[in-house]
Amino acid sequence: MYRNHVNGTLRLSDVGSEVTLVGWVATRRNLGSLLFIDLRDTTGIVQCVSDHPDDFPDVRNEYVVQIKGRVQAKDVPNKNLPTGEIEVAIEELNVINKAQTTPFIIADKTDALEDTRLQYRYLDLRRPVLQNNLRIRAKIVRAAHEYFDSHGFLEVETPMLNLSSPEGAKEYLVPSRIHHGSFYALPQSPQLWKQLLMIGGVERYYQIAKCFRDEDLRADRQPEFTQIDLETSFLSMDEVLALNEGFLQKAFKEAAGIDIELPLRRIAYWDAMDTYGSDKPDTRFGLLLRDLSLLKKSSFEGFGEADYVKGIVVPGVASTTSRKNLDELNLEARKFSLKGVIALKYLNGTLEGSFAKFLSEELKAELVKYLDLKENDLVLFASSASRRQIDNGLGALRLLFAKKLELIKPNTYDLLWVVDFPMFTPVEGENRYVAEHHPFTRPRDEDLPLLDTHPEEVLAYAYDIVINGYEAGGGTLRIYDHDTQWKIFKLLGLSDEDVAKKFGWFIDAFNYGAPPHGGLAYGLDRLTMIMAGTENIRDVIAFPKNLQAVDPTSKAPREVTPDQLEILGLELKNEK
Ligand code: ASP
Numbered sequence: 001m002y003r004n005h006v007n008g009t010l011r012l013s014d015v016g017s018e019v020t021l022v023g024w025v026a027t028r029r030n031l032g033s034l035l036f037i038d039l040r041d042t043t044g045i046v047q048c049v050s051d052h053p054d055d056f057p058d059v060r061n062e063y064v065v066q067i068k069g070r071v072q073a074k075d076v077p078n079k080n081l082p083t084g085e086i087e088v089a090i091e092e093l094n095v096i097n098k099a100q101t102t103p104f105i106i107a108d109k110t111d112a113l114e115d116t117r118l119q120y121r122y123l124d125l126r127r128p129v130l131q132n133n134l135r136i137r138a139k140i141v142r143a144a145h146e147y148f149d150s151h152g153f154l155e156v157e158t159p160m161l162n163l164s165s166p167e168g169a170k171e172y173l174v175p176s177r178i179h180h181g182s183f184y185a186l187p188q189s190p191q192l193w194k195q196l197l198m199i200g201g202v203e204r205y206y207q208i209a210k211c212f213r214d215e216d217l218r219a220d221r222q223p224e225f226t227q228i229d230l231e232t233s234f235l236s237m238d239e240v241l242a243l244n245e246g247f248l249q250k251a252f253k254e255a256a257g258i259d260i261e262l263p264l265r266r267i268a269y270w271d272a273m274d275t276y277g278s279d280k281p282d283t284r285f286g287l288l289l290r291d292l293s294l295l296k297k298s299s300f301e302g303f304g305e306a307d308y309v310k311g312i313v314v315p316g317v318a319s320t321t322s323r324k325n326l327d328e329l330n331l332e333a334r335k336f337s338l339k340g341v342i343a344l345k346y347l348n349g350t351l352e353g354s355f356a357k358f359l360s361e362e363l364k365a366e367l368v369k370y371l372d373l374k375e376n377d378l379v380l381f382a383s384s385a386s387r388r389q390i391d392n393g394l395g396a397l398r399l400l401f402a403k404k405l406e407l408i409k410p411n412t413y414d415l416l417w418v419v420d421f422p423m424f425t426p427v428e429g430e431n432r433y434v435a436e437h438h439p440f441t442r443p444r445d446e447d448l449p450l451l452d453t454h455p456e457e458v459l460a461y462a463y464d465i466v467i468n469g470y471e472a473g474g475g476t477l478r479i480y481d482h483d484t485q486w487k488i489f490k491l492l493g494l495s496d497e498d499v500a501k502k503f504g505w506f507i508d509a510f511n512y513g514a515p516p517h518g519g520l521a522y523g524l525d526r527l528t529m530i531m532a533g534t535e536n537i538r539d540v541i542a543f544p545k546n547l548q549a550v551d552p553t554s555k556a557p558r559e560v561t562p563d564q565l566e567i568l569g570l571e572l573k574n575e576k
Contacts, residue, residue, distance in 0.1 A: 008044020180569030231519030277395020282469030311381025336393035475520025
């Protein structure tokens with residue numbers, strides 16, 4: 001027997017017990033007459049001591065050892081450790097395996113570069129903080145299994161090797177050995193399969209589904225990620241949302257000990273955009289977007305007739321915002337295709353800044369009153385002919401200031417549904433649309449006539465679950481009749497031939513009695529990030545890819561041999 005106790009749960013009530021422990025040497029201090037070993041296993045760390053160090057073999061950090069001894073109360077408890085009230089007096093110490101000096105110290109606080117940590121991920125994973133993240137992740141998955149199983153959902157696996165359908169994100173392709181020149185695609189999501197499951201009479205499906213998207217990576221995006229994916233038949237949107245709220249409540253409670261009050265708030269897409277400048281609003285702080293159309297009354301001639309003029313008021317920073325700060329803000333705004341932002345400072349009871357010369361005294365007074373300005377407030381505003389553009393730009397600045405000014409209280413959770421999404425986003429300069437969610441989304445009944453006249457105004461039965469400014473999941477009710485589905489494909493610019501070739505196999509199924517259905521998918525990685533309190537998605541995935549989409553541990557992707565290519569009927573172009 002390697003052990004009869006685990007390390008992290010030893011407490012005062014164990015004092016006097018003879019214990020046999022195993023684990024890794026987290027730290028070791030040999031003071032000559034006193035030896036301290038902090039012994040780590042997956043449950044935590046316990047301090048082991050001896051006042052006759054010479055009786056034991058020398059050990060170093062990360063050695064795997066077995067320690068036998070007696071639990072005793074510590075004279076001075078260590079408040080930083082859950083086991084800090086006790087220690088283990090070493091009676092026997094056996095080295096099970098040695099370890100080289102590790103490339104970085106294995107502790108929660110580390111200054112090791114992330115690249116190094118990812119290269120030696122198996123060492124990184126020994127850090128309690130990462131083990132805790134994995135535990136939170138596993139608890140969310142367990143909550144999903146328990147909840148959906150107890151609500152009549154059937155877990156069904158769907159294929160990994162799929163037909164390529166080039167809408168949406170770029171796909172990972174897999175060459176076929178048997179059919180040279182043909183490729184499978186890895187799933188971006190099980191969307192079509194889960195809809196076919198509904199047509200197949202399953203009624204309630206869920207799956208912990210691996211999904212693949214070959215997109216540029218960000219702090220919260222990985223090429224392979226996991227969804228908690230589900231689909232239901234014969235439920236209204238309200239019923240789908242209520243069912244999901246029950247899951248969220250359970251998951252937050254069981255994985256993170258957080259109580260969520262139900263029902264969750266709902267906010268319409270355009271309200272979120274207008275007020276927060278985002279379709280995934282973080283509503284934990286103010287800095288709301290304000291309509292500043294009244295600035296069109298100024299003598300400034302640069303606003304177009306149809307332009308939107310909007311801004312935000314950042315309290316208390318006017319005097320400390322330098323020219324350089326404003327240049328940085330302009331750079332940020334340009335990332336969102338805004339021409340730039342203009343600043344007005346409310347200092348010494350008046351509005352200052354290069355734009356002030358365009359404002360009459362009356363207009364200044366009107367503005368101060370309208371925005372309820374206080375001394376030292378900064379007004380930032382922009383104009384644009386595009387509603388989405390101005391909202392997105394100012395929304396980004398809003399977040400920037402919230403971070404800078406530390407307006408977000410730590411450990412606060414804000415969950416809400418964003419609903420009433422537009423069905424389509426127009427493609428600038430082209431006479432076509434892209435689907436805001438995906439092409440299988442059902443337009444609201446009352447908006448169906450608009451499909452023929454004003455598609456851009458059609459709203460959909462679509463809903464995103466937004467938590468602390470992250471889109472943690474999203475879904476829609478689906479189209480369940482063949483003709484509407486066909487019409488949507490046409491609005492998305494697909495020819496009859498395209499539709500028949502790419503989706504014929506799918507929409508044919510709608511001719512055989514498709515039930516009304518709808519569902520949702522959660523990003524498991526993002527849910528875990530939120531509950532673990534990290535902004536880095538790699539912290540919640542055991543073996544993640546880095547920002548170059550490389551797995552730093554195994555170094556995938558790598559070249560393959562000419563033989564392997566030959567078997568697949570592939571030849572590489574000579575470009576390096
Ligand atoms: N398949 C969708 C997605 O991956 C989610 C859904 O509509 O259920 O975003």
